[in-house]
Amino acid sequence: MDKECELLSKCGFFKKYQSTKELACKGFIKQYCKGDKMNECKRMQYRKEHGSPPSDDMMPNGAMMIAKSAD
Numbered sequence: 001m002d003k004e005c006e007l008l009s010k011c012g013f014f015k016k017y018q019s020t021k022e023l024a025c026k027g028f029i030k031q032y033c034k035g036d037k038m039n040e041c042k043r044m045q046y047r048k049e050h051g052s053p054p055s056d057d058m059m060p061n062g063a064m065m066i067a068k069s070a071d
């Protein structure tokens with residue numbers, strides 16, 4: 001329950017979406033960033049492979065978040 005991803009403070013996805021009301025996002029944060037699947041996070045894998053973080057809009061499952069228009 002107290003588990004948190006070691007990248008939480010550096011992760012663009014988390015920073016950008018931590019206070020979102022999107023249920024999908026909340027679910028990812030719960031499952032990955034603060035849950036059992038953190039070691040499966042594609043963002044983490046990307047960072048390890050490339051030495052730099054992916055787009056903030058890449059989700060922990062590797063898919064891209066589709067930004068909603070602001071109107």
Ligand code: SF4
Pocket residue numbers: 005006007008011012013014029032033034038041042043044059060
């Ligand atoms: S998205 Fe992945 S790398 Fe970022 S905080 Fe969550 S589990 Fe960690």
